Amino acid sequence: MKVMLHEMSWAEAKEYFAKNNIAIIPVGSNEQHGPQNPLGTDHLIAKAIAEETAKRTGVLCLQVIPFGVSSHHKQFWGTVFISPKAFKNYVKETCLSLEYYGIKKIVIVNGHGGNRCALMDMARELREKGIFVSVFQWWDAVGRLLADRFKPEERGHAAAEETSVNLALHPQIVSVDKAVDEEPRKHAAEVEGITLPLDTVDETSSGVFGKSTTASVEEGKKVLEAVVSELVRHVNVLKKAKIEALMQKPKV
Numbered sequence: 001m002k003v004m005l006h007e008m009s010w011a012e013a014k015e016y017f018a019k020n021n022i023a024i025i026p027v028g029s030n031e032q033h034g035p036q037n038p039l040g041t042d043h044l045i046a047k048a049i050a051e052e053t054a055k056r057t058g059v060l061c062l063q064v065i066p067f068g069v070s071s072h073h074k075q076f077w078g079t080v081f082i083s084p085k086a087f088k089n090y091v092k093e094t095c096l097s098l099e100y101y102g103i104k105k106i107v108i109v110n111g112h113g114g115n116r117c118a119l120m121d122m123a124r125e126l127r128e129k130g131i132f133v134s135v136f137q138w139w140d141a142v143g144r145l146l147a148d149r150f151k152p153e154e155r156g157h158a159a160a161e162e163t164s165v166n167l168a169l170h171p172q173i174v175s176v177d178k179a180v181d182e183e184p185r186k187h188a189a190e191v192e193g194i195t196l197p198l199d200t201v202d203e204t205s206s207g208v209f210g211k212s213t214t215a216s217v218e219e220g221k222k223v224l225e226a227v228v229s230e231l232v233r234h235v236n237v238l239k240k241a242k243i244e245a246l247m248q249k250p251k252v
């Protein structure tokens with residue numbers, strides 16, 4: 001059975017939509033992830049876990065939306081940065097296309113923390129229109145396991161945690177020999193207790209927040225398997241849930 005929307009014919013899609021009201025949309029970013037990781041890290045991870053989950057649950061999965069809210073990384077070459085408003089509307093219109101065919105429950109698999117606010121805003125707006133959107137983030141879903149397996153300094157952007165997952169998924173595009181360890185520096189105003197809208201370049205020169213040289217394929221594989229089983233559970237819970245039970249309504 002096909003689960004990827006772009007691989008189905010319209011007749012096959014019609015058959016899916018006639019029987020199901022749930023779908024998965026992976027989203028991510030194309031942004032710097034240190035000298036060792038591919039720019040596509042966030043969307044490639046979201047794509048991989050979403051597609052594996054679709055296979056295991058039989059739930060329809062869309063192509064990954066690769067570009068996200070990344071302007072804070074733009075001083076590093078190759079980062080593609082979309083405004084929160086444009087990103088939110090693009091994902092929203094994608095969801096509304098699915099709703100036209102009867103989809104009422106959508107699991108967004110988000111690979112990039114910077115997309116979260118726009119996605120939550122969108123989820124709230126769509127809930128008011130009768131569409132339930134959940135936002136799944138792999139690092140939150142298996143937070144306890146990650147805290148057990150990685151030291152705090154290995155858990156930052158492009159550090160060992162993320163690099164390990166990349167190594168497990170696509171070692172051929174990770175340059176482990178270029179991995180570095182860099183402690184993020186504090187801006188002078190920050191030291192004074194002032195909150196600043198900082199860009200990555202203000203805090204690190206390499207783009208790595210913390211320690212990345214301890215990354216390993218084995219750890220990455222463990223994380224991936226735990227993430228996929230959490231996502232399968234998440235999708236199955238929503239698959240069974242009645243849409244009425246997920247909607248907002250006036251207080252009784």
Ligand SMILES: [Zn+2]
Nearest residue numbers: 041042158162
């Ligand atoms: Zn990332």
